[in-house]
Amino acid sequence: MAVGLELLDRIDSPDDLKRLDAGRLPELCAEIRGALLRYRHGHGGHIGSNLGVVEATVALHYVFDSPNDKIVFDVSHQSYVHKMLTGRRAAFTDPAHFGDVTGFTNPDESDHDQFVLGHTGTSISLACGLAKTRDLTGGSGNVIAFIGDGSLSSGVAFEGLNNAAEQGGNLIIVFNDNEMSIAGDFGGMYGPLARLRASNGTAQPNIFNAFGLDYRYVADGNDVNALIAAFRDVKDIDQPVVVHIHTTKGLGLETEPDPEAAERDPWHSDHCDLSDAHAHAGRCEASHWLNPDSAAGKPDDPRKHYGKLAMAALEARFGTEPGLTVVVPATPGSNGVTHAFRERAGRHYVDTGITESHAVAFAAGIAKAGGMPVVATTASFFQRAYDQFFQELALNRTRVTLLDFLGGLSGSDNTHSGAYDLTMFANVPDLTVLVPTSREAFLADLAWATAPDDADGRGSSASHATGPVVIRVPGSPILDAERAGIDxxxxxxxxxxxxxxxxxxxxxxxxxxxxxxxxxxxxxxxxxxxxxxxxxxxxxxxxxxxxxxxxxxxxxxxxxxxxxxxxxxxxxxxxxxxxxxxxxxxxxxxxxxxxxxxxxxxxxxxxxxxxxxxxxxxxxxxxxxxxxxxxxxxxxxxxxxxxxxxxxxxxxxx
Amino acid sequence: MAVGLELLDRIDSPDDLKRLDAGRLPELCAEIRGALLRYRHGHGGHIGSNLGVVEATVALHYVFDSPNDKIVFDVSHQSYVHKMLTGRRAAFTDPAHFGDVTGFTNPDESDHDQFVLGHTGTSISLACGLAKTRDLTGGSGNVIAFIGDGSLSSGVAFEGLNNAAEQGGNLIIVFNDNEMSIAGDFGGMYGPLARLRASNGTAQPNIFNAFGLDYRYVADGNDVNALIAAFRDVKDIDQPVVVHIHTTKGLGLETEPDPEAAERDPWHSDHCDLSDAHAHAGRCEASHWLNPDSAAGKPDDPRKHYGKLAMAALEARFGTEPGLTVVVPATPGSNGVTHAFRERAGRHYVDTGITESHAVAFAAGIAKAGGMPVVATTASFFQRAYDQFFQELALNRTRVTLLDFLGGLSGSDNTHSGAYDLTMFANVPDLTVLVPTSREAFLADLAWATAPDDADGRGSSASHATGPVVIRVPGSPILDAERAGIDxxxxxxxxxxxxxxxxxxxxxxxxxxxxxxxxxxxxxxxxxxxxxxxxxxxxxxxxxxxxxxxxxxxxxxxxxxxxxxxxxxxxxxxxxxxxxxxxxxxxxxxxxxxxxxxxxxxxxxxxxxxxxxxxxxxxxxxxxxxxxxxxxxxxxxxxxxxxxxxxxxxxxxx
Known part of the structure; x- marks a missing residue:
């Protein structure tokens, strides 16, 4: 049953929001935050990122005039609050309607949603395009790209940044910096970004300035009125500008009552319980995706199950194979590359950020020098590395192994479907694509793909692979059969x-x-x-x-x-x-x-x-x-x- | 017949180079430059970029110890000088051996070549991988990525930059800044880069510092001894560093005797003769690819021929269709998007840099707002946008037209082959792929793909496309038949x-x-x-x-x-x-x-x-x-x- 919410229940559109006195917005944000916490328990989802952007989303819709002003949410996993404010409240507040909307923006649901998205980093490019047409055709309105610090590691996001200033004209890039990617942030840019935060936005080098962009900083990105002031300041601006807001991912999670809390260490912002039983605010990977309560105690899904098996098999070899390296473009947890494994793996594990193209090219470099890389991510994300399959892998015959998770049919949404993985992989010349049908076959394939070169450096296909190999991780039909003991x-x-x-x-x-x-x-x-x-x-x-x-x-x-x-x-x-x-x-x-x-x-x-x-x-x-x-x-x-x-x-x- | 070269003829390997007194290196560079100019006339190729890096390549091989020290040339179209110094001199100095080597690095030719490359931006990622294995396995040697300012616009290059500092350890990124991409440099980062040059490398924001990287500047990147000093300074460095060298693309071209020079305006560095009859140094697109003398007077190849037809057809509509926009990720000239067209097109034309992913997402944004974008590039480069075909084009049903040049079979090298284009495009759900067989059909397809929406905003497939369309530009079998008047x-x-x-x-x-x-x-x-x-x-x-x-x-x-x-x-x-x-x-x-x-x-x-x-x-x-x-x-x-x-x-x- 839906919980009554004094303010949120009045909001069927951004116009309703704008009628609220600004002084009451913190109360509205608290209601939204409470609704997200209840939704987490009943439905699950990308709760941490949405909790972090409650105030920013309210402020955007309070200041701007969507859909005439167009907001493009990068990836759009953080669009729950946006959906609540644009006529889709019940899908998050009424358990009878949970699941009525997708977890991403979708123009079929609302004119306030610009694009169907689910992959990272294209919001700036899309926003540049919206602004380009506006300016060519004499249109009006603000164009806003909303992108997180994790997403900014994605190459296409930099391509977009580099084009924004060149293009000129109104374009507002809200940079939502919660100091977290899916797991941690990885990359050389995050040091300078930390110094930028520490200096209240004044320190150089400023990466946005380096791309020719104007820049503003909002130190408390969870202060709705500070955000409103900042957004009002840039509304209708005549040039591209970055508004860097510092937010707390998962804000509100730590206030949830926890019956076991007394038995634990106090939660600190630098401590992250990755048991998946709890999650909390701040730099905590466990707040990225939260399962509903109904999932508690359920066995691992195929990705986690086979991923853990693969990592265990590789880990057993780390001691004797110094070049064996697991490369994950930012999505370890969902594919069974657990926090504990990563800590034990040490230098054998690299999180490259949300960078499939780099990850695959990087792996080719590792292989060329005699290392043995395994790149693990989700099938549809591998689409980002299609060109690298041709050039860095196949043409160079590098011994790179790709672990293809969620390949094939599943109940996934449209942006994450693996139904196209074999079409993508198996038509690339000289790329071997293995499709194991059991746990044993999966591990045998992994062993074959990654076995060290023979003494002569060549080997035959019977002993080990001699070039790049894709291994499609088995899905639930196989895991279900194995769990049921079907012979x-x-x-x-x-x-x-x-x-x-x-x-x-x-x-x-x-x-x-x-x-x-x-x-x-x-x-x-x-x-x-x-x-x-x-x-x-x-x-x-x-x-x-x-x-x-x-x-x-x-x-x-x-x-x-x-x-x-x-x-x-x-x-x-x-x-x-x-x-x-x-x-x-x-x-x-x-x-x-x-x-x-x-x-x-x-x-x-x-x-x-x-x-x-x-x-x-x-x-x-x-x-x-x-x-x-x-x-x-x-x-x-x-x-x-x-x-x-x-x-x-x-x-x-x- | 090969011209005798006093110094170059002695060099069969970098060891031979190292035996030369540093004082004679300018003389060697002059010999190499002369050889490149002769090679241009007899064979053609990426002459401008190679002329620009003569000194840098000599200095690299003078200071470093390839192949123990590993040099990764980005794209590797600028590796001619490297090949001359690593045992493949005759392929550039002896007309009987022109064509014996590829125009790109190739490990099958030499241990000094790390990778088969031809696409942009992966050198830093590959170098990170080489360095990673070195450090994991207790190896030694420097790893050097050599990348141009044009290539730096490519998303994967930024992904690599962001990972370099995070990884740590020896990694030297030589940033070859000749102020030119394939055509001009386009992007917001080039302003701050210009200020960096003007300040002798001291100005902030410094984009490399923003990625957490150490930085050095060499103002005269065509001074071989200055480069040697700079490279010696960073050799065996224990952390990633960028060495920014300012070079002149095409250096030496303007000194060629030109019988018609007197009849022309004097060439200035801000003046670029795009007639393809001449080329010169500096910021001149015409120096990027130079045909051999034997190509003079030949008719356009299919890419230029049909590309010009397409641009003419679109240009005729610019006056009445303000949202009609041609988007080219940095490769206009080879596909018939001439300099003259671009100047006339004005805001209807956008060069996005070497950014296929951004270009396609940008086009989706243009289309979503009601504009009509046409993205033109080479088939194999479109591989970089594979994920955008799914998400930004097909799932969003955006009316984006992709002009697919050099699709299908051709005599191309292995990194630029179009033999895989239809496998790539035609298996993406909801992407229409047209394959016209005549000039008339090509233009009819273009008209259908780009015709304005009907009044109701929908339309049927008989009147115009309702979603994304790929048009494969006809190749030489069709153009040859048309030119021969075959009915x-x-x-x-x-x-x-x-x-x-x-x-x-x-x-x-x-x-x-x-x-x-x-x-x-x-x-x-x-x-x-x-x-x-x-x-x-x-x-x-x-x-x-x-x-x-x-x-x-x-x-x-x-x-x-x-x-x-x-x-x-x-x-x-x-x-x-x-x-x-x-x-x-x-x-x-x-x-x-x-x-x-x-x-x-x-x-x-x-x-x-x-x-x-x-x-x-x-x-x-x-x-x-x-x-x-x-x-x-x-x-x-x-x-x-x-x-x-x-x-x-x-x-x-x-």
Whole structure:
């Protein structure tokens, strides 16, 4: 049930806000802060950043006239307060409506939202564009980019800063400095920024001045009236200006009643409880993303689960492999790169800031000098390093391993979907893309990708990788099967022996991760199930065996960057139907390559006997964006459930 | 024939250089400069930047001990002098060996080359990685990143700067400031940089200090002994440092004898002859890339030719469409965005620096506010904006047009190949990718992509685009056919009438660029020829008609982002073979989608009569890197010549 809020309940738009006396705004901010704390418990989300910008958001809407004045929130994870003030209050105050809005700005929800965002650092560029059109077309209004100190580490943000002064005209960049990125702030610019804060904004070098920009400083960025004064001062300014506001991330968290507090050390601003049970204000990574109370005690999600496994496997080697290095562009916690691991890893761990391009190029440098880098981040964030896959990784054949988290289908929002990861990775020449289907395969792939060079510095694909490797971290279909103790036909044990004879290539074994593993030898139908589709395929194979009276072939391809043509050739004659399954986009994806292989390599059918050219059908994701559609719904939509696989085979055989 | 050079001829390695007395180095630099000027006439290349760094490169190799000390040249287009000093002199001094080496660093050529590079801004990141491994593994040696002021506009360079100070340890960033990017320098940081130069390196704000870095300044970056002193001063330094050297791009060009000089205005350093007939030192775009003498009088290449056409078409609308804006991330000249056009375009033109990510996000902002942006750059550079295609363009449905130059196959080097452009663009949901096959189609596509919104702000695909559009600029197969006056079956004239009946969809016409155009109606064989493959396909179709005695169907698909299933369905029954042709990578490309469409949409064959499921074969590029392989060789390798198309059809029909 929604809690009654005296002031906030009156605000359906910024106009309502403007009717409040400025003297009552601190009270409004307290109401909003209380609402966010309740929302944290009931729904969870990016609570810390929103708590930090309560006053700044209220002040922006009090001073400026959105949507005529246009506010672009960088990443837009900190837009909850903005949504509360622009007609979407109930989505944060009424549990019945939690989830009615996205966690990011979205023009489909409101004219006050300029863009669908979720990735870092483009707010200044977007704002430059809004201002450019305004100035070319004789429009009016302020354009405001709102960007945090963590986001400022992102290269495109600097590109935007560098263009802002060149362009000229009204553009207000609110730099929300809470001294925190997702984890800590990392980078050489943060020292000078600290001196800027300590000097009340007067010290040089001032990075914003260095980009040719005018600059103002607000020491207490959680004082709503100080912010109002600062924003009034720059409203309708005729040149770009940076308003640097110093805020406290998670402000309000430490005031929550905590029944266990007495048993703990007092919380200090330099102490951060990373147990995920608590979070508090200030420089505390644990306040970045907060789960709802209902998540308490739940087991790790696949990212954390497999991420922790990977880090443990690497950590065991740090003592003997000094060049082994984990590189994380700012998102460690969500991918199981825990605070405790990082502390133990010491110099073997580098947080590069929100810098996927740099992180991948940096890793290439590490590899070139003989180190062994592993870059871990979320699939959709890797999109930022696409050019580096070509140049720094593939063309240079550097032994860099990319751990691709949240790849494939999930219930994610549209800006973080991993449905496009294999299309991105697997079409880059000379990039090996491994798609393990079990914990054991995942760790074996990691070991193969990162094993030290042989003495001769080369090695074969059977012993270790010789170039860049992407490993797609398994998702919930695989983790769920492992947790349920489901006994999937295994690629690495029985399959190995089976395959070594089936392929007719005695000199290669299934320990070569580039070979497909035939885990059930059958006939008539072959199911090639990539990655997360493998558990459903195994279930479908069992059903089809019952239905057809004899086993169907099941193949775990294990990788999707090259075709194992021996495996494909071996299916001719015995199999009239080949089914490919992938939990990512079909167009540009993996299954179509199988289809095209058979289409372009037809063999004459013998006069009698079955065709040597199997029919191929593909199941996978449509080329579309999806936004918080549940994984089971997506699996049904794309024909990836055991039932729909069986049905599709049945129709094809009819 | 090679010119004898007293000093340079003695240098086969940096060790030979170190044996020279420092007093003779200016003489050596003069020899190198002379060699570069001769090389310019005989071979062409990035002469201006190399002329600017003659002294800096000599000084680096005189002071440091490559390859133990590792030099990473950003982009590495300025590495000619480095190559001359590291055993590859003849490739620049002996016309018989011109072309023996690439125009960029390449470890396959020499241990003195750290990386294959060609794209901007990653040198600092790569150097950080080299230094990281050195420090983790107890190695030794200096690591040096050599980066220009133009390259510094690139986001990843800032990401690298921000990480350098955080990392600590020996790292020397030589900042080669010649006050020029590819065209001019654009950005707010260049004002403070100018003040830094004017103050002999003492003024604040100092952008390098703002990133936490130590800093030195060398006012005369073309004084080899001043550079030697500065480099000696930082050699073996225990922390990152920036050595800012002020150099003159193209130094030496203005001393070339010029028979027409008397007829011209005297050249001043603020005057730049952009006629491409001459080039000179300093802030002169014309010195960036210089063609060999043999290129004089040659007609424009396809990039310049179609780029000029596009700019002319847009310019004609500037007067009535104030929001129409051409955005170029720093590479105007090579794509036909001439200096004269830029001057006339005024505020309708923006050079953003070498910032593809920003340029695309900026364009999204322009579009969101109602402007109409066109972003023009080279296909492989667009790789830097891959994430923006998803977030700022597709998810936000912004009407941004990307002009994709040098897309598809060409004789380019490996870092600039466009063979991967359609794989990159056409698999992004909601991004329309047009592939015109003639000058008329190109301009029609541009008009469709950029036409103003209808009064209701929406419009249909027949009148104008409603979201982001990529237009692949035609390449030499099309331009050559147009110049030769070859009469290709046209999509827009005869084809229109033909198609409007063939598709059975009277409400759609071929003026909708998303529909395939059937330009020859035939039977048995259908050739679907995308973009640059269309001229060869038309020739093959004529040969096949002669051979088969009746016409084969020829289709210009015109786009590759959606399937025209009406067109594909219409081929059933009459056609036993469908051939797709594309001049880009097959894997993840376009043809495989056609193959998969038919494979996944089989129809029951009638008891008598031809199959309703045509066989599909695909021709296109292998998934591989190629380096300066000529286009005819690539066309032969990939089966894209008229002869190989005919041969493949003949075999398939046999």
């Amino acid at each position: 999937l036909p295994q690629a690495l044990s029985a399959g190995a022996a089976a395959w070594s004879t089936a392929g007719g290539a005695a000199d290669r074994s299934v320990s070569d991760p580039l070979r497909y593993a035939t885990t059930i030898h059958g006939s008539r139908v072959a199911i090639l199930a990539l990655g997360n589709t493998y558990p459903a395929a195994a279930q479908a194979a069992r059903s089809l065996e019952d239905e057809l009276g004899s086993p169907v072939t099941l193949i775990d391809p294990r990788q999707c960057s090259t075709l194992d043509t021996d495996a494909l050739e071996s299916l001719r004659g015995d199999h009239e139907l080949v089914v490919t399954l992938e939990d990512g986009q079909l167009e540009g994806g993996w299954g179509e390559k199988i289809t095209a292989y058979y289409a372009n390599h037809r063999m004459p059918d013998s006069a009698s006997g079955p065709s040597r050219n199997p029919r191929v059908i593909n199941a996978g994701a449509l080329k579309e964006f999806t936004d918080r559609v549940s994984l089971p719904d997506l699996q049904r939509r794309y024909g990836l459930t055991p039932e729909s696989i069986v049905q599709r085979v049945r129709e094809a055989l009819a | 290709l079956p046209q999509a827009l004239s005869a084809g229109a009438a033909a198609w409007s009946t063939a598709g059975g969809a009277a409400d759609r016409s071929v003026s909708d660029p998303l529909r395939y155009a059937t330009t020859i109606h035939g039977s048995r064989v259908a050739i679907l020829a995308l973009g640059n493959t269309y001229p060869a396909a038309a020739q093959a179709a004529r040969s096949l008609e002669d051979e088969l005695g009746s016409p084969v169907t020829l289709i210009d698909p015109r786009q590759c982002s959606t399937l025209d299933t009406d067109a594909l369905e219409s081929l059933r029954g009459d056609h036993e073979l469908v051939v797709t042709l594309e001049d880009g990578q097959l894997e993840g490309g376009w043809g495989e989608k056609i193959t998969a469409y038919y494979a996944n949409h089989r129809m029951p064959d009638s008891a008598s009569g031809p199959s309703r499921n045509p066989r599909v074969i695909n021709a296109g590029a292998l998934k591989e890197f190629t380096d300066r392989v000529s286009l005819p060789d690539l066309q032969r390798r990939y089966g894209l010549t008229p002869e190989s198309i005919v041969q493949r059809v003949r075999e398939a029909l046999a």
